[in-house]
Amino acid sequence: MPDPRSELMNALQAHDHQRLATSHTLIGIDEAGRGCLAGPVVAGACLLGRDLLNSAEGLRECACIKDSKQLSAANREAQFAVLKDLKGRGLIDFAVAMASVDEIAEHNILGATRLAMQRAVEALASGASGWSLPDAVASEPLFRQTNEVQILVDGRPLKPFPYAHEGLVQGDGRSLCIAMASIAAKVTRDREMRRLAAIYGQYGFDQHKGYGTAAHRTALREHGPCPIHRELFLRKLLLP
Numbered sequence: 001m002p003d004p005r006s007e008l009m010n011a012l013q014a015h016d017h018q019r020l021a022t023s024h025t026l027i028g029i030d031e032a033g034r035g036c037l038a039g040p041v042v043a044g045a046c047l048l049g050r051d052l053l054n055s056a057e058g059l060r061e062c063a064c065i066k067d068s069k070q071l072s073a074a075n076r077e078a079q080f081a082v083l084k085d086l087k088g089r090g091l092i093d094f095a096v097a098m099a100s101v102d103e104i105a106e107h108n109i110l111g112a113t114r115l116a117m118q119r120a121v122e123a124l125a126s127g128a129s130g131w132s133l134p135d136a137v138a139s140e141p142l143f144r145q146t147n148e149v150q151i152l153v154d155g156r157p158l159k160p161f162p163y164a165h166e167g168l169v170q171g172d173g174r175s176l177c178i179a180m181a182s183i184a185a186k187v188t189r190d191r192e193m194r195r196l197a198a199i200y201g202q203y204g205f206d207q208h209k210g211y212g213t214a215a216h217r218t219a220l221r222e223h224g225p226c227p228i229h230r231e232l233f234l235r236k237l238l239l240p
Contacts, residue, residue: 028177039209
């Protein structure tokens, strides 16, 4: 017999609801800032259980959650407030973590992204007791049992990565928990770049957030790089 809630679900909700039929918990992971010329890379990890999608009210509350790239800055902030409210009520959990410019230089951007994602998952693990996870899952090492916890990473699988997971290409547009993670990562990184803009005011980080826009390239030509620029990225940048 069809689940009557299915008619209320959007595509992202329906995807995660189907996966939760066979797992206790989903964790979605996404990053922000991987392609930037400056600033840290930030990862978000969002833990989603069944309760949120088992009520019409819960479905309505997260109906506007979508891939952060499809939201304006104001809408991302509004949806981030929704995430915090849902977290405060115990309906989801999420964590964000960063890898610094120095770590990007040391590990390259892919390695630094994996490091940020691992830190975000471990931050969830350290605060997961309130979720009443099965004993076998809640014991060390947490989040390795894919029959109880499914970890979904936006994009292709991470190699290496200490937790069993599945890569979901364009996952931020397919999975609710990945979309939530994308919002948490993007909002957190944008706030960090606005903070850094107050220190390095000549680059306009509050406007372009470190991406290689024309205005950013112009500032680089005029002022040269600052300590939060990614040196390897600048080597590959062709400045007209």
